[in-house]
Amino acid sequence: METQHQGWTNQLKKILRQPKPAAKAHVLAAPDDRIEGLISRKWPTDAKQSAVTFLIFPHQGKLSTLLMERVVYNGVHSGQISLPGGQKDADDSNLLATAIREFVEETGIQLQASNYLGELSDLYIPPSHFLVQPYVAFLDELPPLQPDVREVQELHIVSLEELFHPDNFKQEEVLVRQRKDHQYTIKAPCYCIKELYIWGATAMMISELHWIFKENTFILPQ
Numbered sequence: 001m002e003t004q005h006q007g008w009t010n011q012l013k014k015i016l017r018q019p020k021p022a023a024k025a026h027v028l029a030a031p032d033d034r035i036e037g038l039i040s041r042k043w044p045t046d047a048k049q050s051a052v053t054f055l056i057f058p059h060q061g062k063l064s065t066l067l068m069e070r071v072v073y074n075g076v077h078s079g080q081i082s083l084p085g086g087q088k089d090a091d092d093s094n095l096l097a098t099a100i101r102e103f104v105e106e107t108g109i110q111l112q113a114s115n116y117l118g119e120l121s122d123l124y125i126p127p128s129h130f131l132v133q134p135y136v137a138f139l140d141e142l143p144p145l146q147p148d149v150r151e152v153q154e155l156h157i158v159s160l161e162e163l164f165h166p167d168n169f170k171q172e173e174v175l176v177r178q179r180k181d182h183q184y185t186i187k188a189p190c191y192c193i194k195e196l197y198i199w200g201a202t203a204m205m206i207s208e209l210h211w212i213f214k215e216n217t218f219i220l221p222q
Contacts, residue, residue, distance in 0.1 A: 005058070009117055009138050011216075016118025016136060021211045026123065029169075029199075029207035031188040034126075038204075043124040047131035051099035052085025053111070054120065054209060057139040062159040066142070067198065068106060069153040081156070081198045083134065083205065095133045107155060108146025111137055120208050125201045134205045158193050164210045168192050174199045 026038045055066050068084045086102040088095060096113060104110045120134040147155050162168060172190040174197055191198040191206060198206065 005138065005140065012136070012212075013117045015212060015216055016120070020121045021208055021215075022121035025208035025211040026121070026204040028211075029189045029191075029203035031186055031200075037124070037126070043122070043131050044129070047124055047129055049088040049095060049098075049133070050086055050130045051088065051095040051102065051133045051135060052083035052205070053099045053103045053116075054083055054134055054136045054205065055103070055109075055111075055139060056136065056160070057142045059142060059157050059159070062161055064142075064157050064159045065163065066107065066145075067156045067158055067196065067202075068147075069156060069196075071149075071151060071153045080200065080202070081196050082202050085132070085134075087130070096135065099133070099135045106148050106152055108148075109139075109143050111139070115139060120205055123201055123204060132201060132205075134208075136209065156193075156196060158196070160213075162193055163191060163206060164213065172197060172199070 023038045023041060027035050030038055056063055057066075058064070066084065068082050070080050070082060084103050084106040085099060086106070088098040089101070092098040092101060096116060099116075100111050100113070115137045117136045117138055120136065122131055122133045124131050142157070145155050168191055170190055170192055171187055172192060173185045174188050174190060188199045189203060191203055
């Protein structure tokens with residue numbers, strides 16, 4: 001018997017196996033200085049491999065996702081909003097294993113390979129020299145969160161309806177931290193949800209999933 005969400009998750013699985021928009025979606029959410037590299041997609045062969053999880057789950061009657069606010073530290077992604085994930089370890093059998101390990105480390109939620117529906121397009125992040133593989137996963141219910149306080153300032157639940165609403169996608173001045181003693185602002189496309197400013201690689205990944213939902217006429221199920 002088909003569960004409440006099984007129909008559209010099976011549809012999304014099939015779509016994620018097909019060619020994806022990649023640069024066509026990424027450039028919509030990219031700062032101007034990133035656009036040329038995104039179009040060429042000539043990623044460095046020595047980039048550090050990493051993986052993140054775009055988890056979808058029902059929350060208060062709406063499909064939602066989980067975003068991570070990083071702690072402030074002496075690094076290029078200090079304080080930014082991201083998807084849970086991180087660098088591939090030598091012990092990880094593949095990037096899906098990386099995504100699963102990093103997700104439980106940062107959120108306290110143990111996902112299984114069966115929770116994953118497929119991949120988005122990989123994306124290179126020049127400031128940290130990471131090549132990121134985003135995965136899309138689904139849970140029928142979000143378990144209690146247990147964030148890793150060493151890496152996570154806060155975990156934020158955001159509905160896809162709110163995230164994808166055109167009024168919440170704007171050009172904004174955002175803070176770029178390269179080190180604690182070197183920070184500046186740039187103008188960049190940004191998903192603005194309440195107090196959250198989601199830009200850079202995370203915004204580009206969101207843009208691709210949003211494109212996929214629009215192009216395949218998904219009506220977000222409740």
